[in-house]
Amino acid sequence: MSNPKDRREKPDSSSDNKPKITGIGGIFFYSDNAEETQKWYAENLGLELNDWGSCSFDSRDINNPEKINTLQWKPFKRGDKYFSPSQKEFMINFQVQNIEGLVDKLKKNGVNILDSIATYDYGKFVHILDREGNKIELWEPI
Template identity: 70%
Template sequence: MEDSKNLTPDTDITPKVTGIGGIFFFSDNPKETKDWYAKNLGVEVNAWGSVSFDSRNINNPDEVETLQWSPFKKGDEYFSPSKKEFMINYRVQNLEALLEKLRENGVTILDEIATYDFGKFIHIMDAEGNKIELWEPK
């Protein structure tokens, strides 16, 4: 096995989390919450109804990474089966290999991989009952 310390960002395919892709939480009134953040903190809502925070990948400065922040209507089924008031989206690499590892470890996988123009997604549950969204960007 190749020493991971010798891998460059272009050759590292270790199945793992590489960052946070989004923070989602329940709100009694998502529109008012977004408006409050826009008015008071200057955040701008994008076409998906969330706020995008862009940054550079420290290992590959030409790559722009985005973190999505979005309030959801309290009780939105997108968080199910979790009963928690938040969900975190983790940016990952090598999603298929990561899923193999998760299955071997007995992790609850909630759905199948969904593929979109901007990457692949799947949902899992952690040991505390938190729904987690895994996203492998294109």
């Protein structure tokens, strides 16, 4: 029998539109040879790569089980400028809600916002730097 203290109740946020992170949307890192790294992960760990050279991990939203969340995993060729201006070896993509409200909050807090919100068929994106110079990608799925 499980201990009731081990269960974590998650508040119902289905009507909550507070600007915040709701999950991890992607893990991206530099590789000396991205193609060989992708192949190694596919052969040894069974990752199934998509047309973008990444692997998609799908999960259900606990508050809305019909909704599917996706986390992307992808190595980038070392030297690729996608992580710029960060000099770090990785970039994290956070899934967010109310990206416009979050950007307003970040501006008020003096956070370095690198670009404007861009909208694509699969969501809205904006990039920021944290206090350590890590580039963070914020993504609100559409």
